[in-house]
Amino acid sequence: MKYENIPLEVVLCADSWEVQRQYYLDRISMLEEEISKLNLQEHCREITLFCSQITEIKKLMKRRFRNL
Secondary structure, three states: OOOOOOOOOOOOOOOOHHHHHHHHHHHHHHHHHHHHOOOOOOOHHHHHHHHHHHHHHHHHHHHHHOOO
């Protein structure tokens, strides 16, 4: 996975809000793609982890971009 070791609270100070937003949207897409490859019976924990990461990213985006 491309972004697995990058913390969610990465501050991209030099980038515009559009670039930051796209980073998070790309990360969500990547996680959703990984979920689609997994079998629920065999990969329940991984799916749960990916879903929780997606939820956290969406919460972060709401906090970060609510004033835009």
